[in-house]
Amino acid sequence: MTTIVDVARAAGVSTATVSRVLNNHPQVDPRLTATVLQVIKELGYRPSRVARTLRTRRNRVWALIISDVRTGPFFADVVRGVEDVAYGAGYSLFLCNTDEDSAKEASYIELAVAENVGGVILTPSGPHTDLSPLVNFGVPVVLADRTLPTQVADSVLVDNVSGAYQAVAHLLAGGYKRIACITGMLGTTTGSRRYVGYGRAIEEAGLTVDASLVRVADFRELGGQRAMQELLDQRERPDAVFVTNHLMTIGALQAIVDAKLTIPTDIAIVSFDDMSWSTLLRPTLTAVAQPAYDLGVESARLLLSRLGGYSGAARMVTLSPSLQVRGSSVPKRRLAARRG
Amino acid sequence: MTTIVDVARAAGVSTATVSRVLNNHPQVDPRLTATVLQVIKELGYRPSRVARTLRTRRNRVWALIISDVRTGPFFADVVRGVEDVAYGAGYSLFLCNTDEDSAKEASYIELAVAENVGGVILTPSGPHTDLSPLVNFGVPVVLADRTLPTQVADSVLVDNVSGAYQAVAHLLAGGYKRIACITGMLGTTTGSRRYVGYGRAIEEAGLTVDASLVRVADFRELGGQRAMQELLDQRERPDAVFVTNHLMTIGALQAIVDAKLTIPTDIAIVSFDDMSWSTLLRPTLTAVAQPAYDLGVESARLLLSRLGGYSGAARMVTLSPSLQVRGSSVPKRRLAARRG
DNA sequence: ATGAAAGCGCTAACAG
DNA sequence: CTGTTAGCGCTTTCAT
Numbered sequence: 001m002t003t004i005v006d007v008a009r010a011a012g013v014s015t016a017t018v019s020r021v022l023n024n025h026p027q028v029d030p031r032l033t034a035t036v037l038q039v040i041k042e043l044g045y046r047p048s049r050v051a052r053t054l055r056t057r058r059n060r061v062w063a064l065i066i067s068d069v070r071t072g073p074f075f076a077d078v079v080r081g082v083e084d085v086a087y088g089a090g091y092s093l094f095l096c097n098t099d100e101d102s103a104k105e106a107s108y109i110e111l112a113v114a115e116n117v118g119g120v121i122l123t124p125s126g127p128h129t130d131l132s133p134l135v136n137f138g139v140p141v142v143l144a145d146r147t148l149p150t151q152v153a154d155s156v157l158v159d160n161v162s163g164a165y166q167a168v169a170h171l172l173a174g175g176y177k178r179i180a181c182i183t184g185m186l187g188t189t190t191g192s193r194r195y196v197g198y199g200r201a202i203e204e205a206g207l208t209v210d211a212s213l214v215r216v217a218d219f220r221e222l223g224g225q226r227a228m229q230e231l232l233d234q235r236e237r238p239d240a241v242f243v244t245n246h247l248m249t250i251g252a253l254q255a256i257v258d259a260k261l262t263i264p265t266d267i268a269i270v271s272f273d274d275m276s277w278s279t280l281l282r283p284t285l286t287a288v289a290q291p292a293y294d295l296g297v298e299s300a301r302l303l304l305s306r307l308g309g310y311s312g313a314a315r316m317v318t319l320s321p322s323l324q325v326r327g328s329s330v331p332k333r334r335l336a337a338r339r340g
Numbered sequence: 341m342t343t344i345v346d347v348a349r350a351a352g353v354s355t356a357t358v359s360r361v362l363n364n365h366p367q368v369d370p371r372l373t374a375t376v377l378q379v380i381k382e383l384g385y386r387p388s389r390v391a392r393t394l395r396t397r398r399n400r401v402w403a404l405i406i407s408d409v410r411t412g413p414f415f416a417d418v419v420r421g422v423e424d425v426a427y428g429a430g431y432s433l434f435l436c437n438t439d440e441d442s443a444k445e446a447s448y449i450e451l452a453v454a455e456n457v458g459g460v461i462l463t464p465s466g467p468h469t470d471l472s473p474l475v476n477f478g479v480p481v482v483l484a485d486r487t488l489p490t491q492v493a494d495s496v497l498v499d500n501v502s503g504a505y506q507a508v509a510h511l512l513a514g515g516y517k518r519i520a521c522i523t524g525m526l527g528t529t530t531g532s533r534r535y536v537g538y539g540r541a542i543e544e545a546g547l548t549v550d551a552s553l554v555r556v557a558d559f560r561e562l563g564g565q566r567a568m569q570e571l572l573d574q575r576e577r578p579d580a581v582f583v584t585n586h587l588m589t590i591g592a593l594q595a596i597v598d599a600k601l602t603i604p605t606d607i608a609i610v611s612f613d614d615m616s617w618s619t620l621l622r623p624t625l626t627a628v629a630q631p632a633y634d635l636g637v638e639s640a641r642l643l644l645s646r647l648g649g650y651s652g653a654a655r656m657v658t659l660s661p662s663l664q665v666r667g668s669s670v671p672k673r674r675l676a677a678r679r680g
Numbered sequence: 681a682t683g684a685a686a687g688c689g690c691t692a693a694c695a696g
Numbered sequence: 697c698t699g700t701t702a703g704c705g706c707t708t709t710c711a712t
Contacts, residue, residue, distance in 0.1 A: 064435075087444075
């Protein structure tokens with residue numbers, strides 16, 4: 001391996017000069033710069049980032065700690081948003097999947113400080129995630145998609161209440177009356193906020209939330225399927241359902257198909273999370289689209305600003321989801337018209 | 341920040357002893373070990389991986405260089421396979437998305453050597469990917485999903501020929517005669533191998549490949565859609581189509597819907613790549629399922645074995661995809677029976 | 681079994 | 697403008 005010493009020797013200069021060339025300091029003779037650059041190329045020398053990090057105590061690496069890249073398009077999009085900004089600014093990423101497991105999360109947080117990363121973008125696995133190792137070591141943290149009770153870090157959120165509200169208000173406007181809700185764990189921000197949006201829409205319409213129409217599931221496919229089955233097995237069936245994430249939506253759709261019911265005549269459905277295949281379903285699926293990529297981008301930007309020296313109070317950026325109206329929630333009167 | 345020196349001082353031992361405790365060397369007094377461990381806990385000390393890497397020239401980090409995590413479930417699954425093995429063995433991952441851009445790929449390869457990573461798992465963007473920076477620096481490389489002409493590295497592949505063959509043989513067995521193929525760029529391994537499998541199945545059935553039924557697209561949604569439109573616009577339409585990846589399948593399905601044709605009566609379809617939502621479509625989608633997670637796992641294992649000292653010739657592991665038969669390719673005679 | 685000391689490759693005072 | 701030198705935090709001979 002060729003080091004900075006080899007380059008210095010070959011170029012007949014000191015290592016300091018080589019270092020200056022590497023970091024393009026202004027006060028260095030252009031001719032020296034040229035020869036050094038030449039030698040570097042000839043020797044195929046590449047400065048060790050490890051040594052540089054040790055010396056400068058600045059690591060051009062971030063840790064991105066999320067629950068699972070596989071879980072639908074959401075996190076994958078977030079990752080790309082982060083990565084694109086990071087790459088543009090000369091940073092690279094440790095990808096850490098916690099699977100919502102707080103122990104794994106804690107161990108990745110440990111890793112982040114052990115690796116002396118420059119910053120962390122984290123989707124906390126729960127309300128008790130301990131950021132103190134990071135905070136104590138002065139590692140800037142940005143919370144993405146979920147925040148924490150203690151306002152110790154910048155966060156970037158999707159307006160879950162608004163997204164859910166839009167979805168349910170849309171169903172109400174379409175003439176649906178018995179609107180069920182399959183929500184995720186209420187202990188999570190996403191779970192509770194989306195449920196709040198559901199309740200708000202119902203109440204603003206002068207109705208009250210009917211507990212028999214609400215099912216708290218686990219954000220997963222099987223949970224969604226079971227919840228939907230239960231709802232359909234009741235004596236008084238819902239005429240519409242709002243499902244708060246894409247995995248549970250897959251399960252719910254399966255349950256509806258299994259029950260041989262037709263969407264939206266028997267039951268309308270709106271999903272939180274829009275997928276590339278939403279338009280391939282028949283009928284096409286009405287869904288709340290989350291700005292996942294942008295969420296990654298914004299998170300990375302907040303981190304960059306901290307790295308750039310900003311040290312004000314914790315900031316909170318909220319991004320708005322948008323309702324994609326499609327066939328699975330056609331207004332009742334239009335359905336009637338079709339029949340007629 | 342507390343360092344090994346602080347620990348040594350507080351424990352009344354030398355840094356060498358602390359280091360030995362950290363790396364659990366056998367020849368160290370159990371009582372000293374205890375006090376050192378105690379002090380470490382009290383001080384909240386965490387050894388710097390950066391310093392360790394610099395000193396030992398062994399980095400417990402890998403670079404995982406793929407085209408794009410967002411591109412469907414495939415790479416996300418690969419990533420998780422790699423990550424699970426890596427995490428289990430104490431390694432972490434740089435996630436690098438190249439977007440099939442050889443310049444970006446090259447820059448990530450540079451990063452890998454600059455960061456002195458312990459190993460690289462790479463999906464080459466093309467046949468000209470230059471591994472020499474890695475090879476020169478003695479960084480072990482495993483090629484995942486695609487290989488390179490020069491057999492310089494271990495590789496883990498999916499048997500694309502077999503997968504495509506299974507798909508097309510299944511259509512032939514179902515009585516389909518004019519089977520079209522929408523394939524990706526033939527310059528890529530996946531593109532060419534899947535096309536080979538298509539051709540082999542056709543020829544083994546005693547037929548010949550009809551060039552008018554073959555479209556070379558770009559592995560993307562729009563490309564798949566256009567290709568399908570062209571195929572449908574011909575005077576003699578195909579009665580089935582084999583599409584060689586999931587994005588083009590989405591496009592093709594869209595085109596079929598737009599043409600108001602019915603699957604599989606007007607045209608049957610089989611996709612390479614199975615998705616979580618394949619069973620939600622009506623009819624459900626017949627697809628070749630790739631062992632993506634396992635591909636990640638195997639790649640990581642090969643890397644681990646190199647890291648463990650294995651230095652034999654380049655190995656090649658081939659994983660078999662499996663055909664998931666569903667409704668989009670129901671045999672013709674059964675269709676006839678339904679009608680009758 | 682433990683410690684002293686050298687050094688991994690780099691940067692940043694400090695001199696000159 | 698350039699060189700000398702002292703570390704960054706850790707591991708690892710080499711002595712003891």
